[in-house]
Amino acid sequence: MTAAAEKPGGRGRTAAVTATDLLTATASRIADAFHGSLPVRDLYSPEGARMYDAFTQEDHSEVREFLRLARGCPGPILDLACGSGRLTLPLRALGRDITALDSSSEMLRILSERLTQARAHVTGQVNFVEADMADFRLDHRFGLVLLGATSITLLDRLGRAALFERVNAHLLPDGRFLLTALEFDGCSDIGDETVRVVIAKNGTDPALHLFTEQLDPAQGIRTVSILRQTLHGGEVTHSELFTTRVHTVTVESLRAELEAAGLAVHARHPVATGGSAYRVTLLECSS
Numbered sequence: 493m494t495a496a497a498e499k500p501g502g503r504g505r506t507a508a509v510t511a512t513d514l515l516t517a518t519a520s521r522i523a524d525a526f527h528g529s530l531p532v533r534d535l536y537s538p539e540g541a542r543m544y545d546a547f548t549q550e551d552h553s554e555v556r557e558f559l560r561l562a563r564g565c566p567g568p569i570l571d572l573a574c575g576s577g578r579l580t581l582p583l584r585a586l587g588r589d590i591t592a593l594d595s596s597s598e599m600l601r602i603l604s605e606r607l608t609q610a611r612a613h614v615t616g617q618v619n620f621v622e623a624d625m626a627d628f629r630l631d632h633r634f635g636l637v638l639l640g641a642t643s644i645t646l647l648d649r650l651g652r653a654a655l656f657e658r659v660n661a662h663l664l665p666d667g668r669f670l671l672t673a674l675e676f677d678g679c680s681d682i683g684d685e686t687v688r689v690v691i692a693k694n695g696t697d698p699a700l701h702l703f704t705e706q707l708d709p710a711q712g713i714r715t716v717s718i719l720r721q722t723l724h725g726g727e728v729t730h731s732e733l734f735t736t737r738v739h740t741v742t743v744e745s746l747r748a749e750l751e752a753a754g755l756a757v758h759a760r761h762p763v764a765t766g767g768s769a770y771r772v773t774l775l776e777c778s779s
């Protein structure tokens with residue numbers, strides 16, 4: 493499977509680099525231990541979308557912070573890089589129209605299924621847009637644009653500049669742009685690696701997810717890999733490895749880039765992370 497080599501801007505794909513080429517440290521040793529039989533996939537492939545949805549089933553991080561701030565920003569909501577709706581679904585409790593934008597048709601398909609399952613309990617319209625968050629044009633503006641799950645790291649500097657310009661063009665005069673960022677400030681060791689385990693459901697059976705990440709601050713790169721093993725009757729029935737490479741950016745750099753794009757940072761809100769290796773900050777911005 494070819495994967496996550498990015499064009500300038502961090503938005504495109506080339507066929508030159510495979511997902512296997514991106515593996516680092518622990519993930520690489522895991523792949524070796526399977527003697528080449530382990531499928532290695534892009535985290536943002538269709539298979540990766542289904543894994544991400546299962547992996548984050550019980551992940552409620554950022555939800556409380558986004559809901560609290562969203563209550564103070566009237567008007568329609570634009571959820572950028574919405575994925576399978578980890579934030580979109582709880583935001584529906586506000587009863588406002590939401591536009592859910594993602595570049596993955598599979599993520600939007602899963603979100604649509606989730607909405608159908610949740611229909612009895614929620615209000616407000618959800619519109620789906622399959623698009624690049626750094627290159628979208630919608631026919632109206634929003635009281636709130638949000639970018640959660642520290643997904644700003646999916647874009648490089650050029651991609652971020654394009655995104656911020658698009659966000660500014662889609663904000664109502666009193667609108668707010670909320671985004672979360674990892675605090676990379678002070679992280680310096682190449683080879684830093686954290687490992688954690690998440691057990692989620694695969695239908696009625698458990699699926700074991702071993703999450704590893706490695707930071708290379710000098711290159712401005714963070715590599716994330718997740719080994720997923722599905723089990724049935726106590727036996728492993730399938731193993732797959734998912735990987736992606738994202739861009740590190742300090743909160744100070746982000747603030748400068750936002751300001752260069754005409755977006756002022758009004759406030760920084762700490763986000764509860766439940767023991768993550770990094771701190772997460774929610775930046776509240778407006779035109």
Ligand SMILES: C[S@@+](CC[C@H](N)C(=O)[O-])C[C@H]1O[C@@H](n2cnc3c(N)ncnc32)[C@H](O)[C@@H]1O
Nearest residue numbers: 573574575578594595596599624625640641643
């Ligand atoms: C880390 S997930 C976040 C999903 C969701 N917001 C959450 O909080 O769990 C990142 C999402 O960004 C999407 N994505 C990646 N690159 C994108 C781009 N350039 N434009 C729009 N979506 C993108 C992926 O398909 C994925 O659904």
